[in-house]
Amino acid sequence: MTDINKLVEQLAQAYLSERGSEFTHLDVRLPLALDTLILAIQNNIVAAHLENAGEQQGRADALLMLRHMVVNGVLSPLGALVMDQMNCAFCADVRQMLNEGKDPMVELASESKRRAMQ
Template sequence: MTEINKLVELLAQAYLAARGNVFTHLGIQLPLAAESLTMAIHNSIVGAHLENAGAQQGQADALLMLRHMVVNGTLTPLGALVVDQMYCAFCADVHQMLEEGKDPVVELASESKRRAMQ
């Protein structure tokens, strides 16, 4: 297991310990679990660094950021802020879909398929 994977798992566990297993924003309640949170951190945080800076520099950047988000298994203020904002953005997207009369499950599945084809 890579250091990034270890830090992502530690961050997910630390976030759940500090924040609990439900995130609520804009009336949207998201159940949180270690597996889904780990996947979200990989996709949104690590993935963003890889996308913006390429494989080598992106991994270095993601590693640096993760090291500042969880220290000795404890969620840092930066870690809390970044993961909170990640979920706020997701809730805002879901809220917008609902406002537009769309089914978030269908929309998110479609988005997932589109990304997989890229």
């Protein structure tokens, strides 16, 4: 397991320990589980750094950020802020879908397929 993967898992575990198994924003309740948090961190934090700065620098940047988000297995204030904002953004997207009369499960599945094809 790479250092990034270890930190991603530590961050997800620390966030669950600190925040519990549910996040609520805009009347959207988001169930939290270790596997989905790991996936969200990989997709929204690690992948964003790789996309922005390329493979080598992106990995270094992601590693640095993760090290500031979870310190000795404990969620840092930065980690709490970034994770809360990531979850707020997801809930806001779901709220918008609901307000538009769309089924979030259908929309998210469609988005996942679209990303896989890129």
